[in-house]
């Protein structure tokens with residue numbers, strides 16, 4: 001028995017995750033569902049999500065929070081993936097939700113989240129969106145500027161409901177993530193600066209019948225590989241909470257650390273050496289969420305003691321808004337090789353798939369690395385380099401760094417002899433993919449399936465039809 005297990009482990013591909021992502025009988029299986037069969041049944045390309053993996057990702061976060069001695073609430077950042085079946089899986093995993101628009105608010109409510117489970121973020125909220133959020137009675141509206149305080153007051157007046165508000169701080173904290181994913185720099189568009197925030201709090205406290213000033217918020221960015229930015233963010237928020245109490249007597253009830261817990265996109269490091277070091281460290285981040293809580297609570301306790309403000313900490317709930325860490329590695333994009341060509345001049349073999357950057361936008365905007373494996377021959381050695389590209393009519397629709405910056409491998413390693421019809425899988429692609437997809441080049445958006453415990457595949461999104469391409473056009 002033991003020998004068998006060892007032998008199996010030795011043969012398992014480096015990307016595999018026991019009981020979730022496995023090579024079985026030579027084919028990729030997602031939570032027990034055969035990926036090639038899924039494509040046969042639901043078509044290609046196909047988004048595949050795993051409910052058991054979502055649940056275990058949530059359990060990992062919730063378990064990590066046990067090391068904090070304050071109550072912690074997780075509000076899933078639905079921007080990462082707001083497919084209704086995904087929202088339902090998150091709801092069933094018993095955490096709360098963060099929305100970034102009226103549309104995401106609508107979807108969260110429709111999925112069954114109670115208003116008091118919902119945080120509303122955004123830089124450019126409209127009056128209608130604020131009316132919907134305040135009228136519903138959400139847990140918090142995270143206010144992005146001093147000006148917006150007046151907008152929320154107006155919504156509270158219109159709807160006849162007191163709004164819970166949190167001020168978003170932009171504290172000038174850098175991270176080692178992609179610059180497009182850093183959100184706490186003064187050069188980023190978000191939040192209220194250190195110098196403004198106490199004034200903003202005083203302004204928000206002027207109409208207590210309209211606003212309940214509940215908390216302070218920072219989001220340092222996505223895919224943050226280190227603990228320090230979270231710790232620094234907490235320290236910054238805590239000092240403002242203490243100062244606010246000292247100046248006004250007002251106590252905040254929550255500190256919101258935002259999202260950004262990273263995902264390890266390089267569990268299989270076979271092509272990691274081809275990425276620049278900074279990219280490798282960011283994408284291969286192994287930061288444990290429990291480390292974040294330990295660091296934050298250490299600062300919290302020390303700072304509370306120094307400021308003789310332990311009683312303030314005792315009233316605080318810590319909020320987090322994880323997106324990527326819930327859904328990224330719970331999703332796979334399946335794609336089929338549709339065409340092949342060999343360039344005599346370069347000797348390159350090109351594989352042309354049916355999944356372009358309209359389905360995985362980050363691959364082109366941020367040169368994001370999604371590992372590509374063969375789903376049809378999941379345990380064949382990936383020993384042959386290929387140029388791989390999608391179906392769109394742009395030279396930028398490729399699985400390598402078109403600008404030659406080396407931020408993606410120039411070639412993808414797959415088994416020898418890939419032919420049209422072979423199903424490939426882009427791993428760790430559950431976050432910021434379907435949510436950012438668009439039907440460019442008249443390509444109807446793909447179907448999505450949710451794999452349940454035991455391997456049953458439920459349709460989570462029907463494939464768009466050509467008729468869907470016309471639904472909003474008027475002629």
Ligand SMILES: Cc1ncc(COP(=O)(O)O)c(C=O)c1O
Nearest residue numbers: 077219222259260321322323324
């Ligand atoms: C305000 C806010 N919270 C949470 C998130 C989720 O971040 P992540 O998916 O990295 O956890 C984002 C995304 O950037 C965000 O803008």
